[in-house]
Amino acid sequence: MNTPQRHRHLVTCVLLLGLLAPWQITTAGVFSVTPVRLYMSPRDRAIAVTLTNEAETEVVLQADINTWNQKPDGTDELVLTEDLILAPPIIKLAPKARQVVRLALLKPADASRQLTYRMIIREVPEAQPASGIQVPIALALSMPVFITPPAAKREMNCAAQRADTKTVNLQCSNTGTAYAQIREASLLRDKQPLARFEGGSYILPGASKTVSLMGEKAVAAGDAQLVVTFDDGQSLTTSITLP
Incomplete structure (x- = not known):
């Protein structure tokens, strides 16, 4: 943009x-x-x-x-x-x-x-x-x-769960004292994208939201990396295993 x-x-x-x-x-x-x-x-x-x-x-x-x-x-x-x-x-x-x-x-x-x-x-x-x-x-x-006071920070915990062969649901919870906004979430394997979400989903303190990462083809089982990028450009990377 x-x-x-x-x-x-x-x-x-x-x-x-x-x-x-x-x-x-x-x-x-x-x-x-x-x-x-x-x-x-x-x-x-x-x-x-x-x-x-x-x-x-x-x-x-x-x-x-x-x-x-x-x-x-x-x-x-x-x-x-x-x-x-x-x-x-x-x-x-x-x-x-x-x-x-x-x-x-x-x-x-x-x-x-x-x-x-x-x-x-x-x-x-x-x-x-x-x-x-x-x-x-x-x-x-x-x-x-x-x-926003200087001490206020977001605290995010995200977990992924398979929804179907091409879709992985990502649930993120904010336990901090400031908002979070997910701008993008990607599921990677060997640095190659498997599924992706693009949007602008706000998660206020104390709340959780689920977004869907969509792949162009079936996402195979195995180890992968989940990368969640926020509106300030910072990212949260988590290793997961898809069934």
């Missing part, structure tokens, strides 16, 4: 209503946010976020902040919170306009563990006079927010 793609996320949405001819569709704008992942330290009271209206029409945006936790099985849990605030909370952008807003932390940070949130920025579709029923297409972008 090139640099502009990493640091700018363009949000689009398509709604297919081909069978609903009598309905009127109110189209929405297109906006982008920079950065797409927000990092703060306990010393930061606020950070800058840039919103850009990519459309030819005015757009109105609203932000909600949620605490972000995961159940032991990795299922996300989001709860509205006032721990952080985006100022201003409602932003009106002219066509092709750009505005810098501030995300501020209102509660003391935890010195021992990472705090995780998700900021959801939604478009507020304006009503437009038209005959028939209005079906607005509103856009939304959910961005992770991490407030």
Whole structure:
């Protein structure tokens, strides 16, 4: 992924209503946010976020902040919170306009563990006079927010289990105090890839997730190396034996 793609996320949405001819569709704008992942330290009271209206029409945006936790099985849990605030909370952008807003932390940070949130920025579709029923297409972008003290670290344990002849399931548990994000996992034998997973799966502290490594052909039994690479470029290598 090139640099502009990493640091700018363009949000689009398509709604297919081909069978609903009598309905009127109110189209929405297109906006982008920079950065797409927000990092703060306990010393930061606020950070800058840039919103850009990519459309030819005015757009109105609203932000909600949620605490972000995961159940032991990795299922996300989001709860509205006032721990952080985006100022201003409602932003009106002219066509092709750009505005810098501030995300501020209102509660003391935890010195021992990472705090995780998700900021959801939604478009507020304006009503437009038209005959028939209005079906607005509103856009939304959910961005992770991490407030990380120096002592917070991930602690990952991963185990592989065969699912079928071409698939190996990888279960990873995070027993640390900071998030982990698996970017890639590879199963190797004699440095040759047998199966692979590519994605962006987050595992918060106390949670576990299972991802599937897929091979192009049957994965033979025997010794292999499992290499799990995280979003910071670090890797975890484990020797395994496939039945």
